[in-house]
Amino acid sequence: MLDADFFRRWMTAAAAAVDREAERLTALDSAIGDADHGSNLQRGFAAVTAVLEKDAPQTPGAVLTLAGRQLISTVGGASGPLYGTLLRRTGKALGEAAEVDEEQFAVALRTGVDAVMALGGAAPGDKTMVDALVPAVDALGEGFGAARTAAEQGAEATVPLQARKGRASYLGERSIGHQDPGATSSALLIAALVEADDE
């Protein structure tokens, strides 16, 4: 079973991963975006870990709802409302249970991913975070490790795609050949589930 502590560890591990990979995310974003993805997420997830420590939410749903709200208010780029919506909707779908099982989490995360697609209007293949998140949710039934692999493969598979959403889409064919920064950070977020589970 997954409790509030598990989800706190998930957010802490995600913050550490974003810190570790911030330069790489920003480098990817400077190729096809505005070179702020790493620093934006660093600021956002640092604020998430701080507010989780301060408010100490007691349920899985409350942890993710608070984290999502914090991302929306602190990131300052499109990744704020998108990741914020992902976590907040996932959190709301988990309700007020003190513990949830992996299957309940998988169902809730799919609700979150659907909300991200509705908000940004992106579908799989558009070279966005959706390209890592959808395969990850599809694989979540086989465990966190399988979800991580699927997300990483999904992110790598964005390299040959032409961007159809966001600022990168203005580049047209010139967006081809670069890995999408949002799909890359989404893979980090999913990989952080494995770390949270190992602790």
Added chain:
Amino acid sequence: MSDASLVGIVLVSHSARVAESVAELAQGLVGDGSAVSVAAAGGTTGGGFGTSAELIAAAAAAVDRGAGVAVLADLGSAVLTVKALLAEGDELPDNTRLVDAPFVEGAVAAVVTASTGADLGAVEAAAVEAYAYRKV
């Protein structure tokens, strides 16, 4: 017409100067534009380019006179942040609406229409209609 009945307008841009200038322009182009509450929410709280949920929420609260708030946004994260705040439910005043309109032309149309005491639906319709003003 009392100020209390007018729709408020919020202009959200990646740039503080763009948001402020468009607000100034729109109010300047309307005879009694100063009667309409228009607030700019541009850039990040740190003064950089980007979007601040905090500035948007503060701007919406500042222009809310009870007749509704029309929000116009420029690009990407400005639009997404407003949508995410609306989905949140309790971050923006009741009867706040993201209006799908060109930023400058839509802002002028919205302020002109709001100054007549029109309701939120009419303000929105006027701003959306600005897409139809072809230039060539």
